[in-house]
Amino acid sequence: MSRQWHDLYTPADRASLYLRAASKRKISGDRLPDHGLRCFIRVQPDNLAAYRRLCHFPDDGRLPGTYPHVMAFTLQLQLMTAPDFPFPLLGLVHLHNCIEVQRPLGAIEGLRFAVYAHNLQPHAKGGTFDLVTEAEDAIGLLWRETSRMLVRGLKLDGTAGELVADDPESLPEATRWYADSDIGRRYARVCGDYNPIHLSAVSARLFGFPAAIAHGMWTKAIALAALRGHLPHSGYAIEVDFRKPVRLPSEVVLSASEAGPAGKLRLDGHGEILHMSGQWRPV
Template sequence: MTARTRTFTSAPSTLPLMLKAVLPALPVVGGLPGIRHQRGNEPDVVLERRGVRTDAAHLAAYREVCGFGPNPALPATYPHMAAFGLHLTLMTDTAFPFAPMGLVHLRNSITQLRPITADETFDVAVRAADLRPHPKGHLIDLVTDVSIGGDAVWREITTLFSRGRGGGAEVSTAPLHGVEAPDGAVQWKLPGDLGRRYGAVSGDRNPIHLYPLTAKAFGFPSNIAHGMWTKANCLATLQSRLPEAYTVDVEFQKPILLPSTVAFGSEKSGDTTTFGVVGVKKASTHLVGQVTPAA
């Protein structure tokens, strides 16, 4: 059966979608028809935007907050910005099997088949896939494909974790199973407003990233850094050492509480670069990742 396609002529507004994402987490309200999410398979729908153009001012703001220097090509994490509104649209639909605010961004894989320049127009398509068991719940992927003139140039797989009953052993080994963060001497001092600054650029204004008070409402002792900001800042640090075509996999482990100081480290073995982010006061691993040449 061919998946149903919904086409958007512009990026969905993220603020109303963030508010919609919160509703299923509210007592009583979250159980109402039209708000409660159905349990079942991933929705059989593809959300797409065609003819996406890069706004120069937005790109400059993204580069600044994520640490990227000037470059004719877009940062490999930047197409995620064009897809984020589609991600929210998909996750806030009641046909999506999990309430958005209960999900944890566990893993993220980006494959850049070739650099995308800032003046190129591209198409974006998003779908949910591979609902599967996890020892503490379930996993589901959001798959994003970017193409130019019909040719695939970029793909992202965002793996989300939903805690709950009814899970089981993972059917495949996690991509970075057994990989540890290298020691690093590079320190990042992350301010308390980092989540608000990145949220203003990305549209991801999840309350857990904004203020200590809003984060505490969802069980965190303080607001936490966005995982995609952390991944982007890692790639910005590695920018001069990246090939033109590569896959970068990361696993998000312990959240980074803001403000804080963390250490970045990397090491290369053959064609593989392993990197990670570790706490300075407490040596807890926040992120581990690898860059490998694209197949």
């Protein structure tokens, strides 16, 4: 379809967007908007340095593969809290994330981002849509992210069985780390994602979680940092399914294939809980 674009000088104030998100609690329609948002966003060196420390990325002159997600987060927030967006932001569940690094992410002062939502599909628990974020430099497309989001309780025509991914094979342990009780608050301060389910046990219980849970994109980022020796600098995609949330605090174990152009990964917790599974491949 032909997509209309709204070009912005700068994203809206994040605090106002969170107020807008808090005010919408019900589904208001079953069609995604046919427009997207575009904006040039500059790298903030202090924020980038804080992100590297938080997620254990080295300062190697390149943006971490997950960092454009952080740069574009407010633009994503603005799209999904607009009056014509039919689903409440609070309550969306991040099921799947795929990041493609088309070319090396070095010597970047800013990127032109485009954000849109499409591919609304029925799901056994409601419906899903894809939130797509693309980043371009002067040459063209540099980076793309597709996040599949679940809208619980959405009723759509058609039927769809719940896709249950097979448990991944056993893999050699790569590393393990401890996700402490305040990692959700520390990630929020750096990345701006103040979803209550990540901030404290008290706020998480308001949304049906017995404890605060780690941000999925923090989990993916720290896994990507740990696997940087397994992956090329560019020309790859890394995709993950978020399975069971990481309750805070807890220890997790990252296992992965040997270094190569393609491979698999999994993140496990105690008690044979599978938190995340995925793979990387050339693009």
